[in-house]
Amino acid sequence: MRKPPRQVIHDIAACDAILTTSLYGLIVADALGIPAAWATLEPSVPGGSFKFHDHEALVCASQDLDSRRFDPMDHSIGSRLEKIVRRADPERVEHAKDAVRQSRLQLAHELLDRRGAARRVLTWRP
Incomplete structure (x- = not known):
């Protein structure tokens, strides 16, 4: 159900905390400052853990891109959850959010410029 x-x-x-197999779930948790951890399932989705590593490189200070990764098949995970589930670096998250905002503004300006250029071409009469 969606x-x-x-x-x-x-x-x-x-x-209070998020355990997720969804990159979007991890991104939302990080944006909201909620402690989170992630896992990939088998069979692996295309790209495997690359998308999670890409996100972790952006928002976590740790060089260990698997520092918040957990194994959903590990039945003893409960005793280690406090070490795995944690917040992303708030400064890095804010920087990423600012970069997204800037990209959206730039894209909006480019689209408006293209629309204006297209309008000038369509209304041009020799």
Whole structure:
């Protein structure tokens, strides 16, 4: 069952911690400052853990890109959860959020410039 994005964000925001196999779940938890850990399932999705490593490199100060990774088949994980589940670096998260905002503004300006250029071409009469 799929929920609307706003509801998923609301559900995540109500949690004390997040264990996820979804990159989006990890991103939302990090953006909200909620401690999180992630796992990949078998069979692996295309790209495997690359997408998680890419995100971790951006928002975690640790060089260990698997520092928040857990094995969902490990039945003894409960005793180690406090070491694995943690917040991303708040400064790095804010930097990433700012970069996304800047990219959106730049894209919006580029689209407006293209629309204006297209409008000038369509209305040009020799």
